[in-house]
Amino acid sequence: MAQEVSIEGLSVWFGKHQVLKNVFLSAPAKEVTALIGPSGCGKTTMLRSINRLHDLYSGARVSGKIRIGAENVLDGETDLVELRRRVSMIFQKPNPFPHLSVFDNVAMGLRLHGLARSPLLENRVEACLRKAALWDEVKDRLDMPGTSLSGGQQQRLCIARALAVEPEVFLMDEPCASLDPISTLRIEELIEDLSQEFTVVIVTHNMQQAARISQNVAFILLGEVIETGSASEIFSRAKDPRTEAYLTGRMG
Amino acid sequence: MANNKRRKVTGFINEAACLIFAALAMLVLFLILYYIFQRGIGAINLTFLTSLPTPVGIPGGGIGNALIGSGIMVGLATLLATSIGITAGIFLDQNPQSRLATITRSACRVLTGVPSLIKGLFIFTILVLPTGDYSALAGAIALSVVMIPFITLSSEEMLRTVSVTWREASYALGATKKQTVMMLILPTAAGGLSVAIMLAVALAAGQSAPVLLTALTSQFWLENLMQPTASLPVLVYTYGISPFSDWQQQAWGAALVLVVIILALNVISQLSIAIMNRRRGI
Amino acid sequence: MHKPNGEGFFTYFTAAAAVLILALTGSIFLVVLWGARPAIEAFGLGFLFAAVWDPVRDLYGAVPVIVGTIVTSILAIVIAVPLGVAAAIFLGELAPSWIKKPASFTVELLAAIPSVVYGLWGLFVLVPWIRTGPGQFLESHLGFLPFFQGPSLGVGVLAASLVLAMMILPTITAISREIMRAVPVELREAVFALGSTRWEMIVKVVLPISKVGIMGATLLGLGRALGEAMAVTMVIGNANLIPVSLLSPAQTVASLIVNEFPEAFDLQLSALLLLGLTLFTITFLVNVAAVWLVNRTSYRLKNQGGAVNGKQ
Numbered sequence: 001m002a003q004e005v006s007i008e009g010l011s012v013w014f015g016k017h018q019v020l021k022n023v024f025l026s027a028p029a030k031e032v033t034a035l036i037g038p039s040g041c042g043k044t045t046m047l048r049s050i051n052r053l054h055d056l057y058s059g060a061r062v063s064g065k066i067r068i069g070a071e072n073v074l075d076g077e078t079d080l081v082e083l084r085r086r087v088s089m090i091f092q093k094p095n096p097f098p099h100l101s102v103f104d105n106v107a108m109g110l111r112l113h114g115l116a117r118s119p120l121l122e123n124r125v126e127a128c129l130r131k132a133a134l135w136d137e138v139k140d141r142l143d144m145p146g147t148s149l150s151g152g153q154q155q156r157l158c159i160a161r162a163l164a165v166e167p168e169v170f171l172m173d174e175p176c177a178s179l180d181p182i183s184t185l186r187i188e189e190l191i192e193d194l195s196q197e198f199t200v201v202i203v204t205h206n207m208q209q210a211a212r213i214s215q216n217v218a219f220i221l222l223g224e225v226i227e228t229g230s231a232s233e234i235f236s237r238a239k240d241p242r243t244e245a246y247l248t249g250r251m252g
Numbered sequence: 253m254a255n256n257k258r259r260k261v262t263g264f265i266n267e268a269a270c271l272i273f274a275a276l277a278m279l280v281l282f283l284i285l286y287y288i289f290q291r292g293i294g295a296i297n298l299t300f301l302t303s304l305p306t307p308v309g310i311p312g313g314g315i316g317n318a319l320i321g322s323g324i325m326v327g328l329a330t331l332l333a334t335s336i337g338i339t340a341g342i343f344l345d346q347n348p349q350s351r352l353a354t355i356t357r358s359a360c361r362v363l364t365g366v367p368s369l370i371k372g373l374f375i376f377t378i379l380v381l382p383t384g385d386y387s388a389l390a391g392a393i394a395l396s397v398v399m400i401p402f403i404t405l406s407s408e409e410m411l412r413t414v415s416v417t418w419r420e421a422s423y424a425l426g427a428t429k430k431q432t433v434m435m436l437i438l439p440t441a442a443g444g445l446s447v448a449i450m451l452a453v454a455l456a457a458g459q460s461a462p463v464l465l466t467a468l469t470s471q472f473w474l475e476n477l478m479q480p481t482a483s484l485p486v487l488v489y490t491y492g493i494s495p496f497s498d499w500q501q502q503a504w505g506a507a508l509v510l511v512v513i514i515l516a517l518n519v520i521s522q523l524s525i526a527i528m529n530r531r532r533g534i
Numbered sequence: 535m536h537k538p539n540g541e542g543f544f545t546y547f548t549a550a551a552a553v554l555i556l557a558l559t560g561s562i563f564l565v566v567l568w569g570a571r572p573a574i575e576a577f578g579l580g581f582l583f584a585a586v587w588d589p590v591r592d593l594y595g596a597v598p599v600i601v602g603t604i605v606t607s608i609l610a611i612v613i614a615v616p617l618g619v620a621a622a623i624f625l626g627e628l629a630p631s632w633i634k635k636p637a638s639f640t641v642e643l644l645a646a647i648p649s650v651v652y653g654l655w656g657l658f659v660l661v662p663w664i665r666t667g668p669g670q671f672l673e674s675h676l677g678f679l680p681f682f683q684g685p686s687l688g689v690g691v692l693a694a695s696l697v698l699a700m701m702i703l704p705t706i707t708a709i710s711r712e713i714m715r716a717v718p719v720e721l722r723e724a725v726f727a728l729g730s731t732r733w734e735m736i737v738k739v740v741l742p743i744s745k746v747g748i749m750g751a752t753l754l755g756l757g758r759a760l761g762e763a764m765a766v767t768m769v770i771g772n773a774n775l776i777p778v779s780l781l782s783p784a785q786t787v788a789s790l791i792v793n794e795f796p797e798a799f800d801l802q803l804s805a806l807l808l809l810g811l812t813l814f815t816i817t818f819l820v821n822v823a824a825v826w827l828v829n830r831t832s833y834r835l836k837n838q839g840g841a842v843n844g845k846q
Contacts, residue, residue, distance in 0.1 A: 058631065079256055081256050084726065084730075085728070095720040095721055095723075098743065099739075108725070108728060112725075112734060158724075162727075264733075267733055273621050274637065276617065277704075277707065278640050280644065280700055283659075284652070284655050287655055337551075340552045340554070343549050347549075352553070356555055356556060359556050361825055362559065363562075365820070366562070366814060367788060369791060370562065370817075373566055373806075374562045374565050377566065401555070428544075429544055429545065457648075458648025461649075461763040489650050489764055489768070492653065493768060510648060514648065519643075522642075
């Protein structure tokens with residue numbers, strides 16, 4: 001069941017440097033919310049706060065609330081393992097496990113969480129590969145290493161891998177940044193499909209992409225959310241002059 | 253979720269086991285150092301450090317000649333090994349992709365893995381067997397064989413830290429390779445090279461097998477290089493396996509001196525590397 | 535074009551040093567081979583399969599020391615590798631940053647302690663402990679089993695294996711740690727993002743990817759154990775017999791050479807040199823394999839397949 005992701009007063013520090021300053025954001029369920037803005041302004045940091053990847057690194061300090069549905073996932077009681085099952089992440093550079101086959105890559109999450117045994121395992125892996133629009137291309141190559149696929153295929157493999165654990169939220173950090181235009185288009189089609197079922201939050205540098213696939217947009221500059229709104233509003237009638245400057249290419 | 257709880261508990265137990273094993277490894281070191289100190293400290297005094305060995309049972313014996321013997325052999329070996337090793341290191345740094353360089357690097361890595369005993373056998377066969385004489389010189393040469401691969405590989409590594417930008421600046425000014433190496437690269441890498449040498453010295457100081465096979469041992473002061481000579485590690489061995497408790501005591505004392513010297517060299521090297529890294533902003 | 539004065543000479547001069555090193559490597563093999571000639575002529579390949587080593591009758595066979603070497607080295611590996619890899623996991627993945635540096639430094643100091651010192655400590659601390667402790671235990675309670683029979687002397691296979699394990703532990707830990715450190719952070723984050731625990735990340739991602747490199751580290755440790763002379767000769771009991779139990783005194787190739795060398799002449803000397811040649815060959819092969827394995831891991835990681843901007 002997809003849930004709304006709601007960021008409330010989030011601030012993030014790396015050491016002494018404050019990267020996010022009391023930001024608020026609402027990513028509605030079953031919609032694509034795009035985070036746009038110049039490099040280094042905190043978009044990725046915001047994304048990585050949602051699945052608490054910052055917890056892995058000492059020196060990161062976080063305050064505020066992030067709600068998925070009703071519960072705040074930033075409090076001390078949260079089960080990180082379960083959180084990261086519910087919130088999956090697709091990275092900028094596809095990162096399938098090189099030591100595992102295509103099949104085992106998808107199955108990794110299932111085995112970790114004990115979600116399926118044979119023969120259910122095979123069914124689920126196939127279902128996820130189909131949903132990621134990858135099945136036809138790999139069905140005869142399931143035993144090949146995950147890294148033997150092309151870039152676009154690898155990214156779809158990562159999406160299939162994420163789908164396997166039945167998440168509610170998809171976080172995507174510039175998923176098409178290292179892909180060619182055709183692969184990018186296929187991934188964008190996939191994202192549109194995914195948004196029928198999941199809450200998708202995507203960081204992108206590509207404004208045309210944001211316009212193509214997202215319903216909501218947030219413009220982030222220097223650690224602050226400058227403006228949010230529906231995609232049509234932001235791209236035709238941005239309210240803040242800084243947003244306007246970024247969109248027309250005068251900034252960033 | 254019960255499953256998650258189980259996974260976390262499993263993780264905790266395994267991680268705790270790793271902690272215990274790591275602690276065990278460190279415990280071993282402390283055990284060894286502790287015993288050496290405890291058993292050796294009683295033997296250390298000025299007489300011990302400066303006298304010749306005395307026959308068993310007669311007090312006042314010492315490791316003076318072993319200290320000198322080790323010092324001279326390691327010193328000579330360092331001169332020899334540094335000349336060859338740093339020169340080869342310069343070659344590797346200047347011609348990194350050449351076939352000769354690749355083969356030399358592999359040869360050095362292989363030599364590092366060859367037991368020092370074999371290197372001792374090698375020098376024995378060339379220098380000692382034909383003449384029938386063990387000598388300090390043979391010992392020094394055997395030690396240099398031990399040191400050369402290490403110095404070669406380490407000095408290439410240290411030379412490599414001199415950045416490409418500076419080298420190109422030098423060539424752009426019209427300097428030759430030789431000038432660039434002698435006036436830019438070597439001076440810049442001097443700190444790193446010193447560390448490499450220190451570590452090689454520590455390595456050589458502790459070698460006993462190759463020295464035993466080439467310089468044997470002696471009860472007297474070293475008078476010329478063509479005589480056999482005592483050395484610290486060999487003394488630790490011969491006194492250690494002897495049945496006499498005062499000799500065994502001296503073995504502990506010698507071991508303590510040896511360990512202090514070697515550990516000091518290592519600690520200084522590590523600290524120097526840390527300081528140099530900090531200066532370079534690593 | 536006129537080359538500046540000394541330029542070509544400089545390159546040749548430095549190249550000469552490199553060639554010298556190559557010549558050295560080759561010479562070591564050839565010289566030891568030459569010294570072993572009389573023994574090769576006398577015994578041929580049978581040397582490796584004969585079990586009698588008798589200087590009095592000038593009969594030399596390598597079987598007892600080969601068995602001793604293999605047994606002690608393998609035991610040392612069996613002890614040191616799990617310990618070493620676990621320690622590497624702790625130091626590399628689990629330890630908080632303020633522990634990492636001093637702890638790694640400590641483990642590296644272990645590697646710097648000379649072999650004779652390990653031997654001295656082994657002889658006066660470990661051996662008595664084994665004689666009255668574990669050795670006594672094995673003799674009394676499990677002595678009927680072939681592997682543990684024999685009087686508990688303290689010296690023997692067990693003592694030598696333990697000392698060797700201590701000596702190769704730092705090597706295995708340090709190299710394993712480097713190998714594991716090379717596993718890219720993207721892969722670690724990928725598995726965390728799927729919802730794994732830290733231990734699962736280690737076991738399902740870091741270790742499998744590091745497997746080949748860790749094997750290389752193991753071989754490097756093996757190489758060191760095979761060639762270790764002084765520490766072993768001080769605690770192994772110097773009995774040139776095929777060991778039958780953990781408590782048996784024994785001899786390894788290296789310890790025999792060191793033991794008999796000072797008084798050896800003629801054929802005995804040549805036989806010892808032949809043993810040296812055998813040791814050289816084996817450690818050479820082991821080290822070549824080790825370096826190859828360690829390099830393979832970094833190569834595979836750098837060249838992960840699949841063009842990133844490739845076609846569909």
